[in-house]
Amino acid sequence: MQELKEFACYVFPAVMFITVFVSIPFLMCIYNSFRKWNGISKATKFIGLKNYHKLFTNDPTFLHALGFTFLYAVCVVVIINVTALLLAVLLESNIKGRGFFRAAFYIPNIISLVVIGFIWKFICIRVFEQLAVLTNNPFWQQSWLGDPRLAVVTTIFVSVWQGLGFYLIIYIAGLQSVPDDLMEAARIDGAGTFRRFFSVTLPLIMPSISFCMFYSVANSMKMFELIFSLTGGGPGDATTPIALDIYNTAFNNNNFGYGSAKSVVLFVIVCAISVIQVNFFKSREIEA
Amino acid sequence: MTLKQEKQIPSVIFVLMLFIVVLYLLPLGMMILNSVKNYDEIMKNVLALPGHFSLKNFAVVFQDMNYPLTFFNTFVVTLIGTAGIVIFGSMAGYKMARVKTRYSRLTFLYCIMPMMVPFQSFMITLVVIAKAFHLTNNVPGLGIIYWGLGIPMALFLYQGFAKTIPYELEESALMEGCSQPRLFMQIIFPLLKSVTASVIVVNAMWIWNDFLLPLLVIGGSREKKTLQLAAYTFMGQYKSEWQNIMAAAILIIIPALVIYLIFQKNIIKGLVAGAVKG
Numbered sequence: 001m002q003e004l005k006e007f008a009c010y011v012f013p014a015v016m017f018i019t020v021f022v023s024i025p026f027l028m029c030i031y032n033s034f035r036k037w038n039g040i041s042k043a044t045k046f047i048g049l050k051n052y053h054k055l056f057t058n059d060p061t062f063l064h065a066l067g068f069t070f071l072y073a074v075c076v077v078v079i080i081n082v083t084a085l086l087l088a089v090l091l092e093s094n095i096k097g098r099g100f101f102r103a104a105f106y107i108p109n110i111i112s113l114v115v116i117g118f119i120w121k122f123i124c125i126r127v128f129e130q131l132a133v134l135t136n137n138p139f140w141q142q143s144w145l146g147d148p149r150l151a152v153v154t155t156i157f158v159s160v161w162q163g164l165g166f167y168l169i170i171y172i173a174g175l176q177s178v179p180d181d182l183m184e185a186a187r188i189d190g191a192g193t194f195r196r197f198f199s200v201t202l203p204l205i206m207p208s209i210s211f212c213m214f215y216s217v218a219n220s221m222k223m224f225e226l227i228f229s230l231t232g233g234g235p236g237d238a239t240t241p242i243a244l245d246i247y248n249t250a251f252n253n254n255n256f257g258y259g260s261a262k263s264v265v266l267f268v269i270v271c272a273i274s275v276i277q278v279n280f281f282k283s284r285e286i287e288a
Numbered sequence: 289m290t291l292k293q294e295k296q297i298p299s300v301i302f303v304l305m306l307f308i309v310v311l312y313l314l315p316l317g318m319m320i321l322n323s324v325k326n327y328d329e330i331m332k333n334v335l336a337l338p339g340h341f342s343l344k345n346f347a348v349v350f351q352d353m354n355y356p357l358t359f360f361n362t363f364v365v366t367l368i369g370t371a372g373i374v375i376f377g378s379m380a381g382y383k384m385a386r387v388k389t390r391y392s393r394l395t396f397l398y399c400i401m402p403m404m405v406p407f408q409s410f411m412i413t414l415v416v417i418a419k420a421f422h423l424t425n426n427v428p429g430l431g432i433i434y435w436g437l438g439i440p441m442a443l444f445l446y447q448g449f450a451k452t453i454p455y456e457l458e459e460s461a462l463m464e465g466c467s468q469p470r471l472f473m474q475i476i477f478p479l480l481k482s483v484t485a486s487v488i489v490v491n492a493m494w495i496w497n498d499f500l501l502p503l504l505v506i507g508g509s510r511e512k513k514t515l516q517l518a519a520y521t522f523m524g525q526y527k528s529e530w531q532n533i534m535a536a537a538i539l540i541i542i543p544a545l546v547i548y549l550i551f552q553k554n555i556i557k558g559l560v561a562g563a564v565k566g
Binding site: 243 | 298299301302304305308309312313315316318319322330333334335372375376377379380382383384387391392395398399402404405406407408409410411412413414416417421432433435436437439440443468472493496497498499500504515516519520523530533534537540541544545547548552556559560
């Protein structure tokens with residue numbers, strides 16, 4: 001009994017704050033997703049599955065946000081992981097100033113996403129315009145934020161630019177943990193550079209890869225801030241991700257019940273993807 | 289491959305990497321370059337060097353953003369948030385590592401579950417709850433909300449590390465009549481310092497740069513804004529006065545950059561520790 005009391009003393013603050021700021025809001029969100037509520041009035045009305053029904057049958061904005069989020073996430077996850085791994089391999093190949101390069105690539109990561117959005121808005125609007133004048137190249141003359149398709153490309157590019165350094169650091173740490181004698185043995189056995197990379201290095205850094213995949217997927221599925229300041233979700237709703245759509249529904253259109261239903265859908269999607277990933281990578285990790 | 293060729297490869301990669309890094313950081317260079325120009329110079333040619341060097345834009349932005357106050361607000365939020373996460377996270381994480389019963393295991397699972405829940409899926413009702421507790425429009429209140437969001441990850445790291453501390457240490461301290469709170473504060477907590485460093489670094493950077501939560505719970509009130517919130521409002525107001533926007537961006541980046549340059553080693557260690565455990 002004494003022990004239980006002591007345990008409770010240590011654990012209580014953590015449990016309480018998690019309950020108040022995560023569990024209760026989350027459960028209330030599920031509850032509200034079955035109701036009609038404008039967020040201001042006390043009266044809310046139970047409307048069953050109507051919110052969910054509307055989501056998938058009568059809300060082009062949400063469906064578009066869903067599609068954009070998946071497209072964005074797939075592109076960012078693939079590009080960021082491949083680029084980071086490639087750079088990490090280059091940086092591991094015994095060159096001078098490794099620490100400097102690593103630190104330099106990490107700099108965009110310490111800048112808040114809102115500020116990154118504004119810097120790139122400036123680049124896309126003013127600098128590209130200047131480059132177009134200078135080089136007369138139609139590439140720069142395109143409207144990188146104004147055209148719905150190009151705006152998608154821009155958001156993906158800027159996200160990769162911003163996040164790259166983080167994944168680079170994780171991959172470098174992973175590569176450093178690959179034992180030299182194993183690489184040496186493979187070399188003596190006649191394995192070439194590529195063979196060594198795919199057959200020795202890659203399986204050994206699986207933990208780093210699975211972490212980076214996990215983290216980048218979760219991050220891109222809930223991307224909000226960068227897009228909020230870079231494109232504002234536009235032009236139109238071309239670059240509106242689910243998170244921004246939830247925000248707009250709840251806080252701009254005061255539709256808390258409907259927004260809650262969208263939140264629950266986001267949660268279910270993120271959860272499903274996480275479970276799939278855990279199962280996928282669990283079976284592929286090996287010990288050195 | 290001859291020996292000579294093999295020696296040349298690293299320097300080729302070095303030059304290549306140098307080129308990539310310069311290109312990579314060029315946008316930030318453009319930001320710095322244009323923050324010291326005036327409006328006409330930016331309109332004429334963004335790539336050109338400024339006619340004469342001036343810090344006028346910084347003075348304008350410093351005053352317009354009410355920089356000292358917003359800086360102070362952000363500092364308070366970050367301090368309160370990080371301190372609470374470290375204190376409550378370490379207490380709970382340590383106890384959950386020590387007590388090996390079913391209820392301890394279940395509480396642990398309950399506490400780390402939020403790591404799976406995306407913030408956006410409960411933010412709507414979080415605002416409602418925060419309002420009920422009078423934590424909206426309230427700088428320390430914002431810091432307190434971060435406790436609930438940050439503790440799960442911290443607790444997870446602390447629990448993992450505390451498991452590796454030998455129990456004999458505590459036993460002998462308790463035998464010599466050390467009280468439980470003292471045992472934790474003077475013996476256990478100092479032993480957890482490597483985790484504490486990671487937790488502080490990761491959470492402080494996150495809270496300092498976070499935008500969405502301040503937007504939701506502080507919103508429009510001018511004298512309670514954090515740096516990121518002020519950045520968004522003022523950059524929106526300036527619209528095409530890019531010289532001011534770039535100067536504001538630099539003023540907002542500098543504090544984080546200074547911290548990064550000082551604690552660079554810890555930050556990288558913290559990230560890797562979090563990743564390997566996580």
